[in-house]
Amino acid sequence: MTEKHETVLRSASKEVVIGHGRRFCLIGERINPTGRRIFQEQLRNGDMSAIERDVRAQVEGGADVLDVNMGVPLTDEPDLLAKAIRMVQGLTDLPICIDSSVVEALEAGLQAYEGRALVNSVTAEDDRMELILPLVKKYDAAIIALPNDADEIPMEADRRLELVQHVVDVATGEYGIAKGDIVIDPLAMPIGADTTTALTAFETMRRIRDEHGLNMTCGASNVSFGMPDRHSLGAAFLPMAMQAGLTSAIMDVRTPQIVTAVKAADLLLGHDEWGGSWITAHRARQAAVAG
Amino acid sequence: MTEKHETVLRSASKEVVIGHGRRFCLIGERINPTGRRIFQEQLRNGDMSAIERDVRAQVEGGADVLDVNMGVPLTDEPDLLAKAIRMVQGLTDLPICIDSSVVEALEAGLQAYEGRALVNSVTAEDDRMELILPLVKKYDAAIIALPNDADEIPMEADRRLELVQHVVDVATGEYGIAKGDIVIDPLAMPIGADTTTALTAFETMRRIRDEHGLNMTCGASNVSFGMPDRHSLGAAFLPMAMQAGLTSAIMDVRTPQIVTAVKAADLLLGHDEWGGSWITAHRARQAAVAG
Numbered sequence: 096m097t098e099k100h101e102t103v104l105r106s107a108s109k110e111v112v113i114g115h116g117r118r119f120c121l122i123g124e125r126i127n128p129t130g131r132r133i134f135q136e137q138l139r140n141g142d143m144s145a146i147e148r149d150v151r152a153q154v155e156g157g158a159d160v161l162d163v164n165m166g167v168p169l170t171d172e173p174d175l176l177a178k179a180i181r182m183v184q185g186l187t188d189l190p191i192c193i194d195s196s197v198v199e200a201l202e203a204g205l206q207a208y209e210g211r212a213l214v215n216s217v218t219a220e221d222d223r224m225e226l227i228l229p230l231v232k233k234y235d236a237a238i239i240a241l242p243n244d245a246d247e248i249p250m251e252a253d254r255r256l257e258l259v260q261h262v263v264d265v266a267t268g269e270y271g272i273a274k275g276d277i278v279i280d281p282l283a284m285p286i287g288a289d290t291t292t293a294l295t296a297f298e299t300m301r302r303i304r305d306e307h308g309l310n311m312t313c314g315a316s317n318v319s320f321g322m323p324d325r326h327s328l329g330a331a332f333l334p335m336a337m338q339a340g341l342t343s344a345i346m347d348v349r350t351p352q353i354v355t356a357v358k359a360a361d362l363l364l365g366h367d368e369w370g371g372s373w374i375t376a377h378r379a380r381q382a383a384v385a386g
Numbered sequence: 387m388t389e390k391h392e393t394v395l396r397s398a399s400k401e402v403v404i405g406h407g408r409r410f411c412l413i414g415e416r417i418n419p420t421g422r423r424i425f426q427e428q429l430r431n432g433d434m435s436a437i438e439r440d441v442r443a444q445v446e447g448g449a450d451v452l453d454v455n456m457g458v459p460l461t462d463e464p465d466l467l468a469k470a471i472r473m474v475q476g477l478t479d480l481p482i483c484i485d486s487s488v489v490e491a492l493e494a495g496l497q498a499y500e501g502r503a504l505v506n507s508v509t510a511e512d513d514r515m516e517l518i519l520p521l522v523k524k525y526d527a528a529i530i531a532l533p534n535d536a537d538e539i540p541m542e543a544d545r546r547l548e549l550v551q552h553v554v555d556v557a558t559g560e561y562g563i564a565k566g567d568i569v570i571d572p573l574a575m576p577i578g579a580d581t582t583t584a585l586t587a588f589e590t591m592r593r594i595r596d597e598h599g600l601n602m603t604c605g606a607s608n609v610s611f612g613m614p615d616r617h618s619l620g621a622a623f624l625p626m627a628m629q630a631g632l633t634s635a636i637m638d639v640r641t642p643q644i645v646t647a648v649k650a651a652d653l654l655l656g657h658d659e660w661g662g663s664w665i666t667a668h669r670a671r672q673a674a675v676a677g
Contacts, residue, residue, distance in 0.1 A: 286653060287661055293654040297629065318654070322661060323668040324646070331650035334622040335629045338588065355615070359622035362577060363584040363609070370578055370613060377614035 097308040100275035102237050104160060104190035105211040111159050111190050113278065113310045113343050118366045119333075119357050120160060120343035122192055122213075122312060123153035126183065127164035138167045138175060143182055150186045156348035161187065162215060163204070164194035173203035180207045192239075192345070198226045205234040212236045215345075216280065219244050219258040221265070228270040237276040238266070239312055242299075248282060250289075252298040255282065259303060278310045279303050281341070286328070287321040293332065297339040304340030315346035315353070329353045334360035351380075388599040391566035393528050395451060395481035396502040402450050402481050404569065404601045404634050409657045410624075410648050411451060411634035413483055413504075413603060414444035417474065418455035429458045429466060434473055441477045447639035452478065453506060454495070455485035464494035471498045483530075483636070489517045496525040503527045506636070507571065510535045510549040512556070519561040528567040529557070530603055533590075539573060541580075543589040546573065550594060569601045570594050572632070576611040577619070584609055584623065588630040595631030606637035606644070620644045625651035642671075 101114040113120045126149050128135045134145050153161060163183055165175040176195060183191060193204035194215040201214055216239035217227040231238045242249070242258035249255050259279055266272040281299040284292040296313070303309055313336070319328035330352045333344060337360045348354055355376075362373045392405040404411045417440050419426045425436050444452060454474055456466040467486060474482060484495035485506040492505055507530035508518040522529045533540070533549035540546050550570055557563040572590040575583040587604070594600055609623050610616035621643050624635060628651045639645055646667075653664045 290653065290656045290659060290661060294656050322653075323665060324650075324671075327646045328650045328653070328664075330621065331625040331647050332654055335625050335651065335654060338626045338629055355618045356622050359615075359619050360626065362581065362613075362619070363623055363626060365581045365585050368581060370581060373619075374614060380615075 097305060099304075099308040100273075100310060102213075102275050102278055102310045103211060104213055104237060106184065106188050106190045107209040109188040109190065113312075115304060115308070115310070115340065115342055116366065117342070118361050118372070119337055119341075120312075121158050121348050121354065121357065122160045122162050122343055122345045123156070123158035123348045124162050124314070124316075124345045125149045125153055125347065125349065126161060126179065127194065128167050129164065135167050138165065139170055143179065146179060146182055147186060150183055152349050154187055154189065156351075157354050158189060158348045160190050160192050160213065160343075162192040162194050162345050164215075165200070166195060166197075172197050172200040176200045177203040177207040180204050184209060193236075198230070201227065202230050205230060205236060208234075213239060213278065215239045216241055217262075219262050224262070224265050228266055228272060231266075231276070232270050232272055237278060238272070239278045239280055240266070241280045242282065248284070250284075250292075250295060252295055252302060255299045256302050256306065259307060259309075263307065263309075274307070274309060278312050278343070279307075280313050281311055283313045283315070283318045283332070283336070285320040285322075286318050293318055293335075297335060300336060300339035300341050310342045311340060312343040312345055313341065315344040326350055326352045330356035333357050334363070337361075337364060388596060390595075390599040391564075391601060393504075393566050393569055393601045394502060395504055395528060397475065397479050397481045398500040400479040400481065404603075406595060406599070406601070406631065406633055407657065408633070409652050409663070410628055410632075411603075412449050412639050412645065412648065413451040413453050413634055413636045414447070414449035414639045415453050415605070415607075415636045416440045416444055416638065416640065417452060417470065418485065419458050420455065426458050429456065430461055434470065437470060437473055438477060441474055443640050445478055445480065447642075448645050449480060449639045451481045451483050451504065451634075453483040453485050453636050455506075456491070457486060457488075463488050463491040467491045468494040468498040471495050475500060484527075489521070492518065493521050496521060496527060499525075504530060504569065506530045507532055508553075510553050515553070515556050519557055519563060522567070523561050523563055528569060529563070530569045530571055531557070532571045533573065539575070541575075541583075541586060543586055543593060546590045547593050547597065550598060550600075554598065554600075565598070565600060569603050569634070570598075571604050572602055574604045574606070574609045574623070574627070576613075577609050578612040584626075588626065591627060591630035591632050601633045602631060603634040603636060604632065606635040617641055617643045621647035624648050625654070628652075628655060
């Protein structure tokens with residue numbers, strides 16, 4: 096049995112541990128201007144007030160960690176991301192996932208963050224790892240790694256596992272990053288483009304769990320992209336993915352159907368002793384409806 | 387790779403095939419007086435009119451097969467079951483699952499049925515197999531087999547697999563029943579009594595699929611017994627069970643949340659080419675709402 100690794104994230108005052116056999120970790124995806132034109136416009140004008148509402152909604156929805164992305168074209172992304180991270184830290188004690196494709200923005204975010212962040216993300220490309228992994232080590236963070244390289248997003252689990260091995264070898268061997276601080280994105284692609292994509296994702300998850308014991312996260316809404324009734328697809332996908340070894344997801348925690356599905360799967364997988372969380376959450380929902 | 391077996395059920399005019407890699411088979415559980423006092427009273431008085439409504443609701447809900455149980459105390463169950471089966475055959479062309487713990491009722495049901503029935507059920511007890519398996523062979527039916535014996539419902543997958551092996555040996559070796567006609571119930575017990583029961587069920591399912599290639603069915607609502615929000619638990623349990631190898635379930639097909647979860651899992655498992663069924667079902671729901 097491969098050793099199962101744990102990923103410890105911290106804010107200034109709160110610790111969250113991601114691990115196999117633990118409650119699933121919900122990473123709120125909402126603080127992200129991608130596809131939100133009004134929010135982009137506000138951010139360009141220096142108006143960050145929407146973040147306050149987004150933080151509140153995600154805390155209420157049950158987020159364990161908040162992803163913060165400030166990828167707005169024609170802005171100073173490093174500066175904006177640092178500001179957003181300072182702001183979010185003032186609004187909640189949840190740990191933060193610092194999300195950018197711009198290395199300077201990741202570093203500015205890490206500098207602004209008090210705690211142990213999750214960095215989103217690095218690919219298996221050597222030049223990207225060379226830029227990002229030293230920052231992960233320097234700031235004592237954890238990193239989300241995607242098993243794709245410059246050439247392709249591989250559609251076979253075998254190739255994804257090869258790239259996982261490469262990332263693990265480089266991150267642990269060259270940069271001294273602990274296995275527990277490597278969180279793999281097994282790559283869930285839209286089912287509408289190819290009805291085998293979820294099967295490939297599940298196989299990749301099982302093998303990453305069984306062969307590496309690493310934690311995993313993925314963009315939970317990718318799989319339903321372009322299909323109708325996306326919430327029902329997400330609510331089926333996540334329990335199946337959790338059974339295959341997924342230990343966290345970057346997801347819309349404001350959707351009760353999907354959050355409830357995750358909590359049900361936690362109960363069924365033995366992560367909720369005596370069903371206490373399930374019963375408590377049900378009572379809270381009833382109280383909210385009643386009053 | 388173990389050969390995967392198919393179970394062929396037929397009414398007078400319709401065939402349903404249960405199999406790994408195929409759309410999940412929904413067996414409607416509603417024509418059953420257990421826990422329904424008014425229905426029991428009606429049946430005792432010879433009033434079978436409720437069956438008509440139950441058939442209609444289950445056909446509309448998407449049932450592939452209908453389970454028919456007439457276990458009412460202080461009645462002539464063989465006579466009642468034969469009547470109910472004749473009546474259901476007049477109302478729908480769906481194949482029937484003949485459900486009784488009384489051997490004479492099973493035989494009366496098989497005599498009344500025109501087609502290839504599923505018989506529910508036999509345990510791994512030799513005296514029960516000796517009574518029921520000759521009927522299954524004689525009437526060319528398929529059989530649901532439970533891996534428990536007189537002593538116990540085993541709580542370990544190992545013991546369940548031993549009993550599965552025993553049933554398969556007896557059914558194929560002594561009665562010449564084809565493996566495809568043996569449908570195993572992996573035994574899903576209430577999660578509220580013990581939070582490891584679903585894990586045991588999933589392990590049992592995976593091993594029955596991988597080691598025997600047999601079809602499986604289970605009472606999908608058992609797992610949530612005694613817990614709040616049973617529909618959400620069922621909607622998470624079935625996709626997870628399908629991923630573990632469950633190919634059918636005896637379930638309440640009148641609950642859209644659970645049926646939709648099964649259809650979503652069919653799509654994610656590659657059983658719904660191009661997502662055609664998913665998109666069609668979504669349009670039908672929208673039309674019903676607009677309606």
